[in-house]
Amino acid sequence: MREAKLRRFHEKEQNIAQGAFLACMTTAILLYDFLLPLKVISDSMSPTLKTGDQVLVNEMAYGLRLPFKRSPIIHRRPARGDICILRTSPDFRSAPGWRTEEPRFYVKRIVGLPGDILMIKKGRIFINGHGLREPYVSAEMRGDDSIKSLRIPAGFCFLAGDARKISADSRGLGLALLRNVLGKVEAIYWPPSRLRWVR
Secondary structure (H helix, E strand, C coil): CHHHHHHHHHHHHHHHHHHHHHHHHHHHHHHHHHEEEEECCCCCCCCCCCCCCEEEEECCCCEECCCCCCCCCEECCCCCCCEEEEEECCCCCCCHHHCCCCCEEEEEEEEECCCCEEEEECCEEEECCEECCCCCCCHHHCCCCCEEEEECCCCEEEEECCCHHHCCCHHHHCCEEHHHEEEEEEEEEECHHHCEECC
16 A cells, blocks of 8 residues: 555656656757847947846747747848847848858847838938937937938848947948848846846
8 A cells, every 4th residue: 555655656756857857848949949048248239238248039029930940931020129139141242241251149229121211310310201219329329420311122121239339230331131130139137137128
């Protein structure tokens, strides 16, 4: 009788352990496929993101991806104001300004989308004739760039850093390909003092 109870107890423990292991493995696979951890290495997105911040990037934000594949099979249009991760590579023919010898990740904010007519006057961005409200850009970091009227073609976007005075972005590098936008930055998870959702 006692042996039967012990056997049932051990079987129950084994089932719980197997279930916990399976849950951990499933979570790890989902995190690997859909949440990409990255470390911010510049202040070009300051004050929103600072050097040393470690962020989680949602790779499903702009499309459905198959496990272990980086290219989406279903595309979803980004929203203006999203902070995104752009992956560069040596074979950027359509966006040569973003071409790099080694693949790199840039963190920038999407300010212009396909079909937009974008203009910059003394650092202020206008979309389709209307001034873009940008509370995340401080007056001292806005800069005084100007760009004449530019229509953004299909498949491209205009990216800018929040710290415009020190950011390398679409103002100098040109439009970026939407298909090279890997995902949306959702949160800062490290250091603990900076833990927050990102907007």
